Amino acid sequence: MAEVRERWEIGGGRGDPDAILQRIREEEEAGEAERFEGHGRLKVFFGYAAGVGKTFAMLTEAHHVQDEGVDVVVGYVEPHTRADTLALLDGLEVLPVKSVKHRNVALREFDLDAALKRRPQVVLVDELAHTNAPGCRHRKRYQDVEELLRAGIDVYTTVNVQHLEGLNDKIASVTAVAPSERIPDRVFDAADSVEVVDLEPADLIKRLRSGKIYAPERIGSALSHFFSRSNLAALREIALRRAADRLTRASAATVPHAAGGEDVLVLVTADAAAPRVIRAAAGMAEAFGGSCTALVVESGGEGAEGRSKGDAALARSIALAEEMGAHIVTLTGDDPVQPVALYAAAAGIRRIVVPSMPGRIGLLGCGDVASRLMRAAPEAMVTAVPAVDAPSVLERLRTYASFRLTASDVFRALLAIAVATALGEVAWLASPTPSIILMTYLLVALLLATRADGFLYAVLVALGSVVAYNFFFTAPRYTFHAYSLSAPIIFTVLLIGTLGASSLAIRLKRQATTAARRAYRTEVLLESSREF
Structure with a gap:
């Protein structure tokens, strides 16, 4: 009614109230129809490791909805050697895969154009974090899925917890393996439905030993590294926490942003440790209920060759910051300390995240960005994130x-x-x-x-x-x-x-x-x- 009153007042008190109400209903119905036709629904089958049964659960669900009269098509399913999983393809329409040649090797890829042309109600796309072969329209498979959703097609997909960008450093610290294929957390959080596919670590190890996950020559190496009992227990706990955290984020998104939230400013550099710093800052901003600002300080003091290499690394860091939901700000200066301190003071940001580079502190105690920033911005809380990646730290411990x-x-x-x-x-x-x-x-x-x-x-x-x-x-x-x-x-x-x-x-x-x-x-x- 407030909206009706507002429109009535805008109209100067003139017009038929019934006509205004009718127009509002028509606009709402048109908006609902546009939302339904313009965007599909995403369901993610979420697990903590390969072999827990994500693809099996996805195909089982596809049979259930097909029995209810829904038009279901299998767009792409990873060619597993598991007979029980492959058996579930019977009775489902399977789109032919797209063959892409790369370095004289024919790679099987999801055929996005064929799925858009077929236009089913639901399409199954396995391995959401997969990186497409060169020559495909999108670099990542999750981008293919986003195009399907924009076309109004519902998508069922699978992903493991280690492929979430925000958990990369945490997973690496537990398993000593940094996954190379990752998806932005926003894709996972924006899913309309997430089904956790769980399995006891002991049962998963039994499946691995029986050859249902990897080829026999890979079983021994997997058991002694990624698939150790302690790793699986930790990954399972992280996956359950992340699934529960997604519900918290979804409920928080339905209420106005907290007025008492604290914003976070992160210094983005071309260093190899920049992704770790950006993830830490994004996690802090979310925990404190504020926004994240990524500050880039450009300097023209490098040579052409060094600048080109630095630009490429910096571009990757900026792209990651954007994926993590950060606002990008670019300043110029030879020393990043003063621009960071001045911007934080002007924007009223009291939490600053910068990389900590071990070994850069000189004999006189100067030279470290974090310590100098503490002196330049004494009112701010400066967090220095270690620049060494987690696998290197574990290797040093070993x-x-x-x-x-x-x-x-x-x-x-x-x-x-x-x-x-x-x-x-x-x-x-x-x-x-x-x-x-x-x-x-x-x-x-x-x-x-x-x-x-x-x-x-x-x-x-x-x-x-x-x-x-x-x-x-x-x-x-x-x-x-x-x-x-x-x-x-x-x-x-x-x-x-x-x-x-x-x-x-x-x-x-x-x-x-x-x-x-x-x-x-x-x-x-x-x-x-x-x-x-």
Whole structure:
């Protein structure tokens, strides 16, 4: 009635109220018809790993709706080797696939034009996150699906949780595998219906061992990597949480935007870590109920070749930010700190997300973008996202026990020897007792071993301690000669003691890291059980 009153007032109080009501009804009916005819409905069969039964559930649903008189066509189904899944194609109309040649290989692709020409009520399109072969109209299959929806055709499709863009970093941290094929979260959230296809991880592993998911030569590798029991349990928990989160987002979209929401500003760069930073910022903006602004600071100081490479990487970062729903703003400047701080102050944004580049902080503590931005914008909350991708971090954790030489371990070993020698000199002036000097080397080596990355630190600090002790505290001092008969025994004890103490500290550090990961996995399993 408010709309009727508004239209009546706009008309100056003139006109037939019944005619106005009739016109409103006609416009509403036309809008409903346009919505029904102009846009199809999307149903997603959602799973946490390959083999849980998404395609099987989709084909089963297709038979049900076909029995109700709906015109159903199979546009594309991945050529699985599972007999029970292929058997469900019987009784359904299957469109011929499109053959695309790429590098002298014939690839099977979904024929979008054939589906549009056939124009069924429902079309089945498997593997929503698939990347189309070069030569297809769209680069990604989800874009084919969007065109079908715009044509008014309903679509059934399948997707796994690891293919959602917003969960890429989280999935990579759990599985040590970063999926290359992804879809924007908006496609998943905009689906009219999402059916979670669930299966116990133990049952999924049984299916894998029986050869129903991968070829026999791939089973062993899959079980030891992606399809480990802990990975599947974590992926299952993430999928269930994401499906529930979709309902929360859908209900939040029906109410006005919260006035107290906090906006987020993210610095977009050409670095390889930019996608991780953008995803983190988009997730923060959604969690705080605000919008995300992606700020690009362009600089003209690079050469032509470097600029072309940077432009390509920056374009990919901007495209990802747009997919994540961010508003793009471009500024110019040689240093990104001041433009970011000034824009945040002008826009009233109090949360800023920037990449954190390990190793860029100099000896004087300057050079890191995050720390400088904190000084330039003291009223803002600056979040520095680690630039190292999750698989690299996991790989570094797994190589703690290796003997790979790192610059940080060399530095720590030299520092331990220098500090122990300096303390030894002080102790020698007070009381020239060899036992006190030996304990000083052992203690300092043990303390710094808690920060070491590998066992080569223990080797370096043990050998260096023996050499330093011989040079500074064995008669004759400040030479590498040792005339005492007990010197070889002292050197051996110092070498073994320092090596053993440092190795033990590093091993305890690795065990603490493993215990923390196990505690997280246990919490995931408990939380998953509570959800069920």
